[in-house]
Amino acid sequence: MNITKLFTSIVACFLCFFAAAQQDGKLYLSLASRGAVYDITGLPSTFPTTSVFSQTTANHISNLGIGYKPAPSTDTNLYFVHSNTTNNSAVYYSGTASGSTLPTGIGGIAVNNAPGSYFGYVYGFATGSKNLYRIHPSAPSQAVTGDADWTDGAIFGTDTFFDVDNNIYTFIQRSGNTYLYKINLTSRVASKALTLSGDIPSAIQGMAYLNGYVYLSTLNNTNDAGNVEIRRFKMTDGIVTLERTYSGLGYLNIDLGTVPYYKPCEKQEVIFTEDFGQTTVRQPSPYMVHGVGHFTFADYLAIPPSQYNTQLANVVGYIENGYYAVVAPKRIQDGHSIFNYGFSIWGTDANGDTFNDHTGNADGAAMIINAGEIYAPIYKRKSTVDVIPGNYYKVSYYAYERYDGASINVQMMSGSGNTVLGQKMMELTGNGDRTWKKYEVVFRVPPTCTTGDLKYYVSLVNGRKGSTNNDYAIDDIVFEDLGCSYYENDSVLLNCNPTAEPIAVTDYKYNQPSGPVTINVLENDKLHNGAPATPGNVIFRFFGIKDVMGQYDNPQNTDPYYTVPGEGTWRYNRATSFVTFTPLSTFTGNPTPVTYTILDKTLALNGSNQGDEFYPGSESNIAQIIITYQTACYNEVVNVSPGIPTKHGITLLNRAGSENDNWPMVRTSGFTVVESNNKGFVPTRMTKLEIEGDGGSTPSKITHPQEGMMIYDTTDKCLKIYDGTKWSCFSTPSCP
Incomplete structure (x- = not known):
């Protein structure tokens, strides 16, 4: 422009395709x-x-x-x-x-x-x-x-x-x-x-x-x-x-x-806060993801008297590795006098810890975490309002670091809770000085984020594993909308429109003989683009937790496994994608199904250098692995009288005849006979929703099911039979 002019702007819409040099945000x-x-x-x-x-x-x-x-x-x-x-x-x-x-x-x-x-x-x-x-x-x-x-x-x-x-x-x-x-x-x-x-x-x-x-x-x-x-x-x-x-x-x-043009923006202010309330008695958090491989509520009131003065009492009572509780920090050990085993990390004795919650309220609660070696969410909460395209959102929290070395990975996740849209690892900088410090991350929602479930999740994930120096408390979590005019450069741009999420499909092995059972768990799973999942392009997680091994993670590059007490061990082979269940010699019956997720490594977040334990790409839904053992009897058939020749059949073998010793008459006592040496019989195929409905607004497409009717359920992957009142998988043989 002429050097006497005032000023220039070149502005462009938020929804654009770019030539090689021109880019949004530049x-x-x-x-x-x-x-x-x-x-x-x-x-x-x-x-x-x-x-x-x-x-x-x-x-x-x-x-x-x-x-x-x-x-x-x-x-x-x-x-x-x-x-x-x-x-x-x-x-x-x-x-x-x-x-x-x-x-x-x-x-x-x-x-x-x-x-x-x-x-x-x-x-x-x-x-x-x-x-x-x-x-x-x-x-x-x-x-x-x-x-x-x-x-x-x-x-x-x-x-x-x-x-x-x-x-x-x-x-x-x-x-x-x-x-x-x-x-x-x-x-x-x-x-x-x-x-x-x-x-x-x-x-x-x-x-x-x-x-x-x-x-x-x-x-x-x-x-x-x-x-x-x-x-x-x-x-x-x-x-x-x-x-x-x-x-x-x-x-x-x-x-x-x-590129951007000016857009006066809406602003929702604070979307949610979490101050953990006031409690002098330990409570669980509704926003802690519970389950195998996640953190466990340190509920000492649930320990039976027979376990007092044991290692279990010590682990739970003192909130040891892998445990947490929501409680007023000064009241961590209230009711704990019945235990007398080991040394207290959070105690008020030798360490002299007498800290309050972040606001100084003596009865105000915080979340007390002994992270141990678990990479898992410590707080995961879904927004109640849609994010606004083009706006900035801040997640802030206070942390009290008991020792030096802990870290928290702050994530924004899709409305399904499966896909990480953006994240930032935050090392706690308290250096063990035992004071409350504030931490915050700002995320930017691109203007193109206009479709799908826009009620995103906020997730705080333990970012370091270690059996020592990994103890901290968090308080006063705030998720707020800053509007579209946030003025700092240090913000995380969300990848809010993944093409799709990978799909994990429940795996079944029915009627197996006794002993170890192996199943190709990735055989029916897909990447976000529909391509087959393979050991090289996905990360497999039992229960959605990295390399879970009971409570703790495995050493790096070790095949993840999980032992179910009293039943046996499930192990995933990284090289082949096969999962093997090995039962204990004393175990009889069917093992409790385990769950798993896969992470699509082809959707790795740009700029993420934290390693695969920090959710580098899109995570699938939760699928199950179900195994049943043989429980049926196989008595020889007793024919008390000769069968009646079958009069009707369909064959691809060109051998139908007209005499009783010909086919299909030799297949006695049947209504019809179907025969081939390279084809299968395919019954009607329908989804579970189509077969059974949802009990509400979506009825079954079969308006008048009859007792004995059979259909293949493409959702549950089994042949189902109607017994007059309900549909059930016809998959486990048994004795009459």
Whole structure:
């Protein structure tokens, strides 16, 4: 743009496809002195050495915009839109002439990428004029009306940007004041949006909007070096501050550009808080994920008298490795006098721990955790409201570190609770000083997150395994909506639209002989894209926990296994994907089914360097592994009289006859006979919901089932028979 103009913005819609160089969330600076465009996102201290776009004719980069082509074009690519500043200068889309030219000398153009009838139109202002120029597609200039400050003031710079409501913005100066005006494209009436204050520059040669800030560029010819100053202000307060100065860039036209357009945002404030209430008696948390391989509630009241003064009493009573409780910290050992075994980690004796909850309330509760060697959630809660696309969300909590070395992985998960959309590992920095410290993570929901279950989960996961120095408490968890104008760079961008989640399908092995049973557990499982799951592209987890081995994780690279007391051991072979159940010699009956999940390694989170234990990709639903042993009797059939010849049959073997010793008559006492040596009989196949309904709004598709009717259930993977009252899997033979 011309060096006398105010400011530039290149804005684009949130829902876009990008050309090679142009990207969402980036701040670009164009230099006519070099004929090039540079990415200065985050305002690095050193100016970039490599450009992202360039032109042989350098002054063709004087004006810069980023946007789409207008209708009737169906091109979905995003382009740098650029030109010189003089009258009749050609306008280009990433180096290709658009067919339009500037109607007059214009220093600053912008593309309206907001949805609506003006989508893709290129606009600009001319120095000394308050007329609005539509540059492409070309149209006559239009006068803009406004209040006294607009009418009597002077255009301060000629750059512009748009908002979601199809308003175009520019600056007016009058009586020592600088105002930001917005102009309705339909009525062409200007109204004040903001009054600027602070370090307002004497001139502006570029402007762009990004993440709640308006960025301004000013070119100073100090010692003929061409120093570029970058300032910015928030759309919420208008206070201008100088952020960065780049030296030696040449004294020719400059401009700024970004993709996002301004969108005044909604804000939901605090969505939920968790202060754990007040309790002097240990309580479980409804947001702790319980079950095998997860943390166990340290409920000493459940220990029978026969177990007093035992190791179990010590582990539970003192909240040892793998246990937790919600209780007032000073009251951890209340009711614990019946135990007298071992040493207390959280006790109030030798260690002198007498801390309160975070707020100092003596009876206020916190969650007390002895993490041990379990990688598992310590708090997982679903939002009660949809997240808003484009907004920022903060998860904060207080932690009290008993010893140095603990860490917590903060995650945002999909509405199903299976897929990690974004995460950040946070090492607790208390260094064992035994004080409450605050930790927080900010997540950004991309504007494209508009489909699916938008009630996301917040999950805090133990981030370190260790039998020592892994004891901490948490309190005052807050999940809040910051709106769409969060001003810090350190936020985690969510990957909120995974194509799909992987699918784990329950596995069955029925009527097995005694002894070990092996099943190919991944044989019927799928990746997110429908491709087969293999040992190389998924991570297998018993109970959804990494390498579970009873309470603790296995050593690295050891096949995960789990022993069910009194029954036997389940073991997963990493190389083959086979799960083997080996029963104890004293065990009879069928083993209790185990559950598992798979993680799709092809959906690894970008930038995650925490290893597979931190959920690198999308996690599947929970599936079961079910094994039954033979329990049927196999008595010889007793025929008390000759059978009656079967009169009807279907054969693929070409051997039907007409005599009683021919087929199908030799298959006696049947209604019909079906025969083949390379084909199977396929009964009717239906889903469980189609067969049985849900007992509510979805009835069974079989309106009048008859006793003895048989159907293959594609959900439960079994042949089902109707006994007159219910459908049951016909899979376990038994004696009459």
